[in-house]
Amino acid sequence: MNQFKIDQTNEQNLLVRYGADPGRFAEASMYPGLHLARVVSQYKDLYRIATSEGECMAEISGKFRYGSFALSQYPAVGDFVMTDRSGDSSGNAIIHQVLTRKSVFERAAAGTARQTQIVAANVDTLFLCMSLNNDYNLSRLERYLSAAWSSGASPVIVLTKADLCKDLDVVMAEIGAVAPGTDVAVTSGSDNCSCDRLLSWLRPGMTASFVGSSGVGKSTLINRLAGSEVLRTSEIRQDDKGRHTSTRRELLVLPQGGIVIDTPGMREFGVENVDLTRSFTDIDALTELCRFRDCTHTSEPGCAVLRALEEGRLDARRLESYRKLKREAKYDGLSAKEIETEKLNAMFEKAGGMKNARKYLRENDKRKRRK
Template structure:
């Protein structure tokens, strides 16, 4: 196999500088993750690798282990004399994080070092502004640049109206409109996939992510025919980084469709509400019943949609529960219910005193 220039894999000067700290080791990028092994691309080609015992022992959390997209330092660049060993994970410039399956608060990196995240939503029955707000909050928190891709324009009767609706919630993010029927339907995405840049796709099943990735990669690995409901049957069973022929890299992963709100950035995805909140009379305004609430006034004046505030409050509450076990969540809910009298502890005192008076 011919030598690979790591710069084409996104190995920037910052990564190169950090790599010099580890003498006698070689840099590579994780392109796929299996149960116990990783596929890593080095300057000499691809190889299989496993984590060193020291890295495993010193890992303070699951998130410290390598993930697809990570740049790592290995002891070799081929498998001729056995499996390569990963000794270090270089610092990440961005990361998608979710809770590990079956745990209450253990974070797992789904994919890392992403430059652009394409949030795909179709313009047919899948179109949902509240879902788009959720994906934007997740994307902003990752450190990558979110770009909204509205797919299946050929199935929509009023593309302009839905695009305008998406623009109303996608503050700070560019919006692209694509059609699955057009041969060049993916052309608007190409400028984001320059050599060395990495992109990821998130969105509901059947919105056209696989079709876009197939066209970008010039192959048909991402779908396996159509189901009766006209949705592509996605066959990706592991996280994988794909190097595109024309330059750029794409991370294809089932995990990107299962992200929660572990590190959601609501300040960017709901910048309009945050800006209005600065004008509220009370600093701790809940934007529900307080006098002098600028957010409620904006709703009354038709500047802000009531549904958008509801979505904001729902995601805010959901984000506050992340990392808690079920008992802690129940306690948080009760404290919220009784916040006007000082929380659950004061509520218990109040009920106890009331019970005494009845005796």
């Protein structure tokens, strides 16, 4: 038995609990002299990682920092990484490599141009949480689903605070219409056992991330699954909006063996590479029936989408949500100036683009001056 196989046996005692599988150990063997670990929490310039010996602090190497040109290349919670040591007895461990990500849930990074931020990596299930109070919003759910399907993880809609809902059947019908085939779990503050419905997606070694607005009850659900107050919770504000309880992403191993990642509340977030074909299957099917392959579904004759809208087979709110996400996917990651240019190009598309539009405006201005 070679040294790697011996090390692998030792590491499996702890790292398998954190989601490492044979494929991860095989990939780790490509980096001799380094140790496999998983990122469990992220601070400003430091990371907490789980190694074969337990949890310790780590930082990225200077070479890694110098060679990374995008935020998305940096380690994120859920990432498997290779480090120079498996403990911090002689200082912080040093991260040298981020291993292949099997799934990535991301959003536009605030205050940056053309940058994305990794919310969670290597997630099997995304719990899209929405409380049945004023947070309930179908357009926001469509946004979450579009990003979730693009991530590589499987989405599950989690409805919290069902005891506040006056007509759950109506809500379930609405969600069934916009998310056909997507699993839905209903939980209630008056039923402490309702969160047990999530355990079927939290088998040992499987990772799930909780995503949703502040105050929807993500931390409360995780505490109930863990059987103790592992995360701080707070009461909802009087205006029915949640307070930001979670301030950073954090990975936890549950007593049952499942792994969860809690995330700070995200009421709205930018989208980029969203998969609208999965979250808008009805509209995607209609587009195949349009007369023109490049139909924009705005005014073209023979547009099956517009015909469905006129006949009441397609909801106007849903079509506007689809259009909005398509626009954002085109503009997301651009600077304010670049976005303005793209919008102007779209406005003057029929005039041959912004370049021809500027030429027309200059010539028109000259004609006015001659008069």
